[in-house]
Amino acid sequence: MTTAPASRFLPFAAAGILALTGCSAAPAPATPPISCARGAVSGQGSSAQTNAVNAWIKAYQIACPDASVEYTSSGSGAGVRAFLAGDGDFAGTDTPLSTADQQRADARCGTGRAVHLPLVTGPIALAYNVAGIDGLRLTPRTIARIFSGQVTVWNDPAIAADNEGTALPATRIRIVHRSDGSGTTANFLAFLTGTDSGWAHGDGSTWPLPGGLGQRGSHRVVAAIGRTDGAIGYVEASYARVTDLPAVAVGTAGGDFVTPTDDAAGLTVAAAQVSGTGGDLRLRIDPATTTGRGYPIVSVTYQVVCRGSVPEAARSFLAYAASDRGQEAAQRAGFAPLPAALRSQVAQAIAGLR
Incomplete structure (x- = not known):
């Protein structure tokens, strides 16, 4: 494997577009690069999010050859149990942790609370x-x-x-x-x-x-x-x-x-309320109030991580997943992108992980 600095940026290309009149147009806005880190990242859990996570892993590892990311599609229940036992940097779950599991997760984390980061949504x-x-x-x-x-x-x-x-x-x-x-x-x-x-x-x-x-x-x-x-x-x-x-x-x-x-699911997720605090972004969705063009059966898949002890490579990978580029990759894999306001909250929460 080639040696690379701890932070690497995926190059991007921007080209000027000539208008039909022959005049030069302003360059298109550049897509933010992926900020990479060295190290191994592992997670397990929800099979519902597998196609999105696989798309993220493929794009991230092309950009970041000094990182290794693995995800085991074992189901939400198995993923949470493995995380509580100390396995992996994150658990993928389609429902927030129960009160009892939250207490166990906090104890497992030790240095901080376990928090929920919604990264995948869809009907x-x-x-x-x-x-x-x-x-x-x-x-x-x-x-x-x-x-x-x-x-x-x-x-x-x-x-x-x-x-x-x-x-x-x-x-x-x-x-x-x-x-x-x-x-x-x-x-x-x-x-x-x-x-x-x-x-x-x-x-x-x-x-x-x-x-x-x-x-x-x-x-x-x-x-x-x-x-x-x-x-x-x-x-x-x-x-x-x-x-x-x-x-x-x-x-x-x-x-x-x-x-x-995806659009119909996005309307429902955009109307959800954040019920967690301190960077814990649990969402409360009420299917009984879904009207208009919102689709009432939606899934929000969270990555559960330990606030205060997330390795740099895991933070880098999750930040990419929450970015515009990562959400576009999830959308191509068949998922609804996070609503803009929620995406901003998730990005801020990930930036606050250490």
């Missing part, structure tokens, strides 16, 4: 595979009845009422859910419990009902949906897009049906 899609159905629309109440097993066939009157004029088959509904502890599960259940859906099975990161097709990891969820006629499941939207699975348009409190686009 959770209800992906489905039903021959003959396209453009499916479902209200929260119908979604709750499907996933609780009360509605068992696709031509049920409740589904028909949400899809007037659509010919629905009598295909049996096959539920696909996560079998491992998952932040995606937690966010989906938070949507069901936080809206007027009639859901009576609680929340949490573990799927609460027996039956269905339980799958470990987001990639296995979409694979199971794709090979099963009549299937429906919840998964981070980029996985549905890359496998060409259609996604449900979900009813909102305002009576609209909204598809899981």
Whole structure:
């Protein structure tokens, strides 16, 4: 490996653009470079964010050959447990730490509190595979009845009422859910419990009902949906897009049906409230208040780090991920970029890590 200074900047090119009149235009604004550091960085956790993290790792290591970054896609629950046991520089989790886990994380950190940095946001899609159905629309109440097993066939009157004029088959509904502890599960259940859906099975990161097709990891969820006629499941939207699975348009409190686009998820995240203090950027999202074009089932993936003892290479990598360039890379990987105001808060919080 070539020896390089501790801080390296990725070169950029800026060229003047000639207008059609032949006059020289002002150079385009330069994209800020990546500020690199030496060292190894490791993290583990949320499978929902894997595609974004892999895009960051690829770009960062091209720019920073003296850094090594590894991420293990183990699921939010496993990632948090590993972090609490002292493994890795950060844990990726789709839900904030519980009170008990926060206390354990603070004890693990020793030199400062464990803080949450939101870096990946995006819609959770209800992906489905039903021959003959396209453009499916479902209200929260119908979604709750499907996933609780009360509605068992696709031509049920409740589904028909949400899809007037659509010919629905009598295909049996096959539920696909996560079998491992998952932040995606937690966010989906938070949507069901936080809206007027009639859901009576609680929340949490573990799927609460027996039956269905339980799958470990987001990639296995979409694979199971794709090979099963009549299937429906919840998964981070980029996985549905890359496998060409259609996604449900979900009813909102305002009576609209909204598809899981990045822009629609961004509207919901932009309306969230920061509930943490001292650089801890937990977000409070209320799906019951989502109206207009905001999509109501969203995931915010946090990197949990120890404030006061973050290695320089980890700070450098996280700062890149939160930057405009890093968020553009995440967007190309299928995720919604952080809203501008939140991005600024995250950048400030990372700058304050030591």
